[in-house]
Amino acid sequence: MSEYKISIIGSGNVATHLSLALHKAGHEIVSVYSRTKANARILANKINAEVSDTIVSDKQPDIYIVSVSDDAISEVSRELKEEKGIVMHTSGSVGIDILTDNIKRCGVLYPLQTFSVKKSVEMNSVPFFIEASDNTVLDTIQNLAQSVTQKVTVADSRERMLLHISAVFACNFTNHMFAIADSILNSAGLSIDIIKPLINETVEKIDKLSPVDAQTGPAVRNDKDVIEKHLKMLEGKENLRDIYKFMTNSIYRYKK
Amino acid sequence: MSEYKISIIGSGNVATHLSLALHKAGHEIVSVYSRTKANARILANKINAEVSDTIVSDKQPDIYIVSVSDDAISEVSRELKEEKGIVMHTSGSVGIDILTDNIKRCGVLYPLQTFSVKKSVEMNSVPFFIEASDNTVLDTIQNLAQSVTQKVTVADSRERMLLHISAVFACNFTNHMFAIADSILNSAGLSIDIIKPLINETVEKIDKLSPVDAQTGPAVRNDKDVIEKHLKMLEGKENLRDIYKFMTNSIYRYKK
Numbered sequence: 001m002s003e004y005k006i007s008i009i010g011s012g013n014v015a016t017h018l019s020l021a022l023h024k025a026g027h028e029i030v031s032v033y034s035r036t037k038a039n040a041r042i043l044a045n046k047i048n049a050e051v052s053d054t055i056v057s058d059k060q061p062d063i064y065i066v067s068v069s070d071d072a073i074s075e076v077s078r079e080l081k082e083e084k085g086i087v088m089h090t091s092g093s094v095g096i097d098i099l100t101d102n103i104k105r106c107g108v109l110y111p112l113q114t115f116s117v118k119k120s121v122e123m124n125s126v127p128f129f130i131e132a133s134d135n136t137v138l139d140t141i142q143n144l145a146q147s148v149t150q151k152v153t154v155a156d157s158r159e160r161m162l163l164h165i166s167a168v169f170a171c172n173f174t175n176h177m178f179a180i181a182d183s184i185l186n187s188a189g190l191s192i193d194i195i196k197p198l199i200n201e202t203v204e205k206i207d208k209l210s211p212v213d214a215q216t217g218p219a220v221r222n223d224k225d226v227i228e229k230h231l232k233m234l235e236g237k238e239n240l241r242d243i244y245k246f247m248t249n250s251i252y253r254y255k256k
Numbered sequence: 257m258s259e260y261k262i263s264i265i266g267s268g269n270v271a272t273h274l275s276l277a278l279h280k281a282g283h284e285i286v287s288v289y290s291r292t293k294a295n296a297r298i299l300a301n302k303i304n305a306e307v308s309d310t311i312v313s314d315k316q317p318d319i320y321i322v323s324v325s326d327d328a329i330s331e332v333s334r335e336l337k338e339e340k341g342i343v344m345h346t347s348g349s350v351g352i353d354i355l356t357d358n359i360k361r362c363g364v365l366y367p368l369q370t371f372s373v374k375k376s377v378e379m380n381s382v383p384f385f386i387e388a389s390d391n392t393v394l395d396t397i398q399n400l401a402q403s404v405t406q407k408v409t410v411a412d413s414r415e416r417m418l419l420h421i422s423a424v425f426a427c428n429f430t431n432h433m434f435a436i437a438d439s440i441l442n443s444a445g446l447s448i449d450i451i452k453p454l455i456n457e458t459v460e461k462i463d464k465l466s467p468v469d470a471q472t473g474p475a476v477r478n479d480k481d482v483i484e485k486h487l488k489m490l491e492g493k494e495n496l497r498d499i500y501k502f503m504t505n506s507i508y509r510y511k512k
Contacts, residue, residue: 013472071481093474093482112450114457114472119464125453153450162444163451165486170437170451171458172473173503174430179467179510181426188418192462194368194409195419195426197381201370202427203459206448208375211435216269216370217428218349225327226349230421239506246502247429250495254435 002143007052007061007085008032009076011039013115014090015067016046018148021123022065023047025147030059055079062086063144065109070094077102086137092164095157096131107132107141110160111149114171123148129155129163180240212254219251258399263308263317263341264288265332267295269371270346271323272302274404277379278321279303281403286315311335319344319400321365326350333358342393348420351413352387363388363397366416367405370427379404385411385419436496468510475507 004027008019011034023029023046031052034040040051052058055076064083066076067090080087081102088107089099099106108131113121128145130152132138138154145152155163178199182192205214218226227248234241260283264275267290279285279302287308290296296307308314311332320339322332323346336343337358344363345355355362364387369377384401386408388394394410401408411419434455438448461470474482483504490497 069477070479093485113454114461114470116461116465116470116472118469119461121457127450127453159444159446161485161489162440163446164482165489166437166440166451167454168473168475168486168500169433169440171454172471172475172507173499174433174455174458175462175467175471176475176503176507176510177425177430177433178462179471181422182467184418184422184425188415190415190419192467194383195422196463197383198369198423198427199430199459199462201377202431203455205370205372205375206431206434206455207452209372211431211438211448213374214370214372215428215431215435216372217424219424219428219432221325223326226420229349229417230424233417233421239509243429243502243506244424246499247432250499251428251432253495254432 002140003027004062004140004144005030005059006063006065007057007059008043008049008065008067009055010034010065010067011036011043012067012069013117014111015065016043016117017113017115017121017123018065018067018090018109018111019043019047019049021148022144023049027144027147030061031057033057056083060084063088063140065090074098074101077106086140088141092167093161096133097157100133103133105133105137107137108157108160109141109145110155110163112163112167114167114175124150127151127153129153129160131156131160180243184240215251215254217251219248220255222252258396259283260318260396260400261286261315262319262321263313263315264299264305264321264323265311266290266321266323267292267299268323268325269373270367271321272299272373273369273371273377273379274321274323274346274365274367275299275303275305277404278400279305283400283403286317287313289313312339317341319396321346330354330357333362342396344397348423349417352389353413356389359389361389361393363393364413364416365397365401366411366419368419368423370423370431380406383407383409385409385416387412387416436499440496471507471510473507475504476511478508 029047029049032040032044033052064087086105087103088109110129113126130141285303285305288296288300289308300307320343342361343359344365366385369382386397
């Protein structure tokens, strides 16, 4: 396995988890840059790296990983215009073209996972989607990705965005459903723990059945009495009522 | 453990899984009645029971379990008015009062789980919520529930409905999010399998963090560029666009 000298730009959830995995895989993280220097320091300490005061690192890295908010990628890439290292971003919904405008050897390294700094992740089962400016760069990104995960797939920018959108539904919106359930249970003096077997079974079911076949509940049964009762119980919580109605109609429409 | 003679009214998802668990626990399912006689036959064969042509069983059961659609419970209970056996329904959102109008010894046995006939369930970790017309009946229902699960809780009709509503969000609506993600992935020639590590992590996270703390993605970051791109990509799929917008606003509003 090739080991690379890597400079990290960013110190958020993705930057943190990716840096930890790359460090563990034997790469040398030579520097960390972040607009929030305190966060750069916290991350750098975890991976035995130095904090850089500038986006351009003075350590001549083989690779820059730009893991910043989407709207900052373009600005960062302009700063890296003269650098010899390969520049890659980690975003699901930003095309590779945002880099190719400024950088000759560039690419994308997108881990399809939900990362929170406070929760560790088993990186070797996370699917990574990669894209590159040319085949030589693609080989490098592939080597890099394969050093931390078993699942590496080449995907173009359009496919990557569809993956990201599906992740928004299956993860972000799903987690929001858990947050709402949690608040309803709390209002009854109950804990979300009580529905964890239900949540686990909901996920296990889609290993056996397609989600459409696995659908249960009042919406798919078009059980209007129950739906009316639930909406009445949610009176005063208009946002929850609206979501309830919207989802109920959508489930019914999806019915086979 | 007491063993009971049980008559089952209904042959749907809940009736099937509950009957299988009760049969396995050593109770005698003496008869199965269903409006759809073919389904009654299929269920009866699995649990060594007879099919009854009438709601009232001629086997003098100790217990009638009425596991039918919510709007049919009242009608069924009227038929059972003269019976000596305890009558219980299994619905989350129907009060016990629907039975007490007609039946002296009655109650509720509500398993908080998603059941599909085609998928087996580990019943002993399913939480059951019970309610009864009096304490003697409550003892019987408790014995019955404890014969199939370790988790039995007494809950009144209002608490049960709040549990049911939270289950609709955490299970039914969550599963619908999976169905939508599946359709988006299929449109890109991809399988839902690719996001299963993401889904598993989404669920694992809420063991460590509250759902509000676990929230990630463009909505909670208020990343307007990404949100706009996703909405553009979903053009022509107005239902998905509407859900996307609605959920995004709701997540942002829930932000701590």
